[in-house]
Amino acid sequence: MSSLTKLGRAVSPDKLTRAWNRAVTKAGVSRIRLHDARHTCGTLMHLNRVPLAVISAWLGHTDAAFTLKTYAHSQCAALDDAAATDGALVTDRDNEAG
Numbered sequence: 001m002s003s004l005t006k007l008g009r010a011v012s013p014d015k016l017t018r019a020w021n022r023a024v025t026k027a028g029v030s031r032i033r034l035h036d037a038r039h040t041c042g043t044l045m046h047l048n049r050v051p052l053a054v055i056s057a058w059l060g061h062t063d064a065a066f067t068l069k070t071y072a073h074s075q076c077a078a079l080d081d082a083a084a085t086d087g088a089l090v091t092d093r094d095n096e097a098g
Contacts (some may be wrong), residue, residue, distance in 0.1 A: 017034055018035040038059065059071060
């Protein structure tokens with residue numbers, strides 16, 4: 001569903017939520033709030049290295065710091081990747097020193 005009507009007006013939040021709920025029911029999955037999908041979107045964009053300014057604009061925020069604090073949640077796999085990168089940096093540094 002587009003967020004605009006055929007006349008170019010914004011779809012009401014209630015109508016958008018009802019359409020979302022119908023889609024979730026039709027998919028046969030557990031209840032997912034539309035707002036939960038918004039958090040997932042922000043997190044996945046962050047994990048895929050989309051620039052913070054782009055994520056913030058996509059979500060309609062004017063403050064990128066708010067977007068980062070509220071929507072960009074780190075995942076275990078991302079934390080593991082960060083640890084591996086840090087470990088490789090330290091190992092490479094130690095190998096070069098010897």
